[in-house]
Each structure stands twice: as structure tokens, then as C-alpha cells.
Amino acid sequence: MSNKFNTEQIINSLDGIQRAEPAPFFYTRLRGKMAKEEAGSIMHLFKLITSPAFSLAIACFFVVVNGYFLMNNINDDTIIDENNQAVAAEYVQLPENPYVTPTENP
Amino acid sequence: MTEQELIIGLKNGKDDAFKELVESRQTLVFNTILGFLQSQEDAEDVTQDVFIKIYESIGQFKGESALSTWVYRVAVTSALEFLRRKKRKKRFGFMMPIFGEENEQHLELPDFNHPGVALDKREMASILFKAIKDLPENQQIAFILNKVEGLSYQEVAEVMKTSLSAVESLLHRAKTNLKEILKNFNNL
Incomplete structure (x- = not known):
């Protein structure tokens, strides 16, 4: 590639190098990029929320939650029904005045 | 502050x-x-x-x-x-045309000239920067921090979370490898 320099010279060519600086107004450009990225992430969120896939996922979620609570309610109703039947059966067996014990009767 | x-x-x-x-x-x-x-x-x-x-x-x-x-x-x-x-x-990159993304061009960058290098050393530094790319990652880090950024061996060791002797060894190997790479450049 280059026969006019020896390797030692090339390796030492960085001796005395000065630091490179970014172009002026770096902080202003950085702030601009940060603001742009922030706006971009809000837009991304908005796009996600308004996407058909997201709407469908939310709808499915509500269907599943509704189904779950509906199934639980049916089971609860059965238990309440069983309880009601037991109370009714007990009530039928009670004497006319439940506050009077049978031994007190003449 | x-x-x-x-x-x-x-x-x-x-x-x-x-x-x-x-x-x-x-x-x-x-x-x-x-x-x-x-x-x-x-x-x-x-x-x-x-x-x-x-x-x-x-x-x-x-x-x-x-x-x-x-x-x-x-x-x-x-x-x-x-x-x-x-x-x-x-x-x-070769797969991009298959997926229709042909707009992005992959051009080789021209030789790099560091703005902090003295004018009379620019050509040599440009060759050196090309050779640095071929070094293993750890040697590259140690060499750039020491030679380009001007950090001491101790500072390089702190940045790399390693010992002073490890940095010395990395820099020694980096120089040996650079000599090899540069010899190959000369043979081209």
C-alpha cells in the first residue's frame, strides 16, 4: 500500500495528535434530537393505540374477562340456589312458632 | 459546579x-x-x-x-x-434487494483523515487508522484510548475495568499486530 513509510513511523504518526471537536452548537443539536425522539415516541404510542391489531387485542381481552366473570356468576348462583333450598327445607321442618321449644308446650 | x-x-x-x-x-x-x-x-x-x-x-x-x-x-x-x-x-446487505430495499447504498468510505493530526503526518495516520480497524476489539480499545485520546495506562485500565499489566500487554500486542498488518499493506 505504501512503501515510502516504515511501519515504526506509521505507528508513531499519532504522537502529538490534537483532540477532534464536534461541530459548533452541539448542545442545541442534541436538545433538538432529544425533543424529536420524545415526540417520536408519543407518536409511536398513538399509532400503536389506534392500530387495528391493538383494538382487536383489547376487544378480545374484554370478551375473555366478561366470559370469566359470567362463568363465576353462574357457579355462584348455583351455590346460592342450593343454600336457599336447604334453608327452605329446614323452615318446613320447624314448628309453627320457632321461638317456642317443644318441651314448653303443654 | x-x-x-x-x-x-x-x-x-x-x-x-x-x-x-x-x-x-x-x-x-x-x-x-x-x-x-x-x-x-x-x-x-x-x-x-x-x-x-x-x-x-x-x-x-x-x-x-x-x-x-x-x-x-x-x-x-x-x-x-x-x-x-x-x-x-x-x-x-446482499439480502436487501430480495426484500425490495434497494435504496440504501453501501459505499466504502474514503481514507479517514483525523482533523487533529499534523499535516505532514496525515498520510501515515490515515494508513494507521485503516490498520486499527483490523485489530481485535480489546486491543483496539486500549490503542485508541491511549494513542488517540491520550489517556495514561492507568486511566485506560480504569475505563476497561482491568489491571495495569493487562493494558500494557494489550498495547504491546496491538503494536505487534499493527506491524504485521502494515507489512501486509506494504506487500499489496
Whole structure:
């Protein structure tokens, strides 16, 4: 590639190098990029929320939650029904005045 | 503003602390990244990303090292991530036309001239920067931090979280490898 320099010279060519600086107004450009990225992430969120896939996922979620609570309610109703039947059966067996014990009767 | 005040200010999300951090460390970050990327545009872009990362993750800074050492670490990691991403893109570049992404052009960059190198050494430095790209990652880090950024062996060891002797060994191997690479360049 280059026969006019020896390797030692090339390796030492960085001796005395000065630091490179970014172009002026770096902080202003950085702030601009940060603001742009922030706006971009809000837009991304908005796009996600308004996407058909997201709407469908939310709808499915509500269907599943509704189904779950509906199934639980049916089971609860059965238990309440069983309880009601037991109370009714007990009530039928009670004497006319439940506050009077049978031994007190003449 | 002392370093401690600066860190507290950054952790509290104070704008003036962030401005001070950027203005006092932008050259350090830019010059380090430029050594790795060898492109002013890419280096500026990644330098901005480094400061955004620092702004977002200052809470993770535990104060176990100096703030500048931590900033160097973020800069080096970001530069290497950028290079890995670029390599991956290049490797799978042939697949782009299959997926219809033909707009992106992959052109080889021209020889890099570091703006801080004296005019009479520019040609040699340009050859050296080309050779640095072929070094293993660890040797590249040690060589750039020491030769381009001007850090002492001890400072390089702190940034790389390694021992002084390990840095000495890395730099010795880097120079040996560079000589080999440069010999091959001469034979071309």
C-alpha cells in the first residue's frame, strides 16, 4: 500500500495528535434530537393505540374477562340456589312458632 | 459546579447540570468515538446518542468510578455497538434487494483523515487508522484510548475495568499486530 513509510513511523504518526471537536452548537443539536425522539415516541404510542391489531387485542381481552366473570356468576348462583333450598327445607321442618321449644308446650 | 454537584444535578434531572456535562465532555466523547468510527458524521450521531443514554441512565451511576471514566465506558460501548450493527448490515446487505430495499447504498468510505493530526503526518495516520480497524476489539480499545485520546495506562485500565499489566500487554500486542498488518499493506 505504501512503501515510502516504515511501519515504526506509521505507528508513531499519532504522537502529538490534537483532540477532534464536534461541530459548533452541539448542545442545541442534541436538545433538538432529544425533543424529536420524545415526540417520536408519543407518536409511536398513538399509532400503536389506534392500530387495528391493538383494538382487536383489547376487544378480545374484554370478551375473555366478561366470559370469566359470567362463568363465576353462574357457579355462584348455583351455590346460592342450593343454600336457599336447604334453608327452605329446614323452615318446613320447624314448628309453627320457632321461638317456642317443644318441651314448653303443654 | 463540582463533580458531586454535577452528579446530583443530573440525577435530579436538572437542565443546567446536563448542559454542563455536555459542554465539558463533548470533545472527550466525540474524539473517542471518532477514533473507532473514523467518520465525522457517524461520530457526531453516536456522540448525541451517548449523551441521551447518559441522561436516561444516570440513575445507574453508582459513583464507584469518576464520572469521566463512566462516560468513556458508555462512549466506547456505543461506538462498538455501532460498528457491530454496521458489520451485520453489511453481512446481510446482499439480502436487501430480495426484500425490495434497494435504496440504501453501501459505499466504502474514503481514507479517514483525523482533523487533529499534523499535516505532514496525515498520510501515515490515515494508513494507521485503516490498520486499527483490523485489530481485535480489546486491543483496539486500549490503542485508541491511549494513542488517540491520550489517556495514561492507568486511566485506560480504569475505563476497561482491568489491571495495569493487562493494558500494557494489550498495547504491546496491538503494536505487534499493527506491524504485521502494515507489512501486509506494504506487500499489496
